[in-house]
Amino acid sequence: MPKxxxxxGLVDDHGDHFSISFPDAPRCTGHGMTRETATENGAMRLRKWVATGHEIYPRTAQELGWDDAVKLALQLGMELVAVPL
Structure with missing residues (x-):
């Protein structure tokens, strides 16, 4: 069974749409009219990103909590979500 x-990812509510970005996958983002659509689009982009040879070393939620940029994003109201790869 595969692991x-x-x-x-960090989901941001822009008022009229949502976006998701991945701190461990620079420049890999997703967008949508709902939080769920943005997350699904981001997951699809993330899978394609990895399939094209980009390496990813995902950190745990706890490790991301030590990242100053992630801490700031959370303070600004972004939401941390788990996305299966």
Whole structure:
């Protein structure tokens, strides 16, 4: 059975749409009219990103909590979500 890899993303509510970015996958993002659509689009982009040869070393939620940029994003109201790869 293959190992399930979880990558954490930051969901941002822009008022008229949502976006998700992945701290461990630079420049890999997703967008949508709902939080769920943005997360699904981001997951699809993340899978394609990995399939094209980009390496990813996902950190745990606890490790991301030590990242100053992630801490700031959370303070600004973004939401940390787990995305299966």
């Amino acid at each position: 399930l890899t979880i990558v954490f």
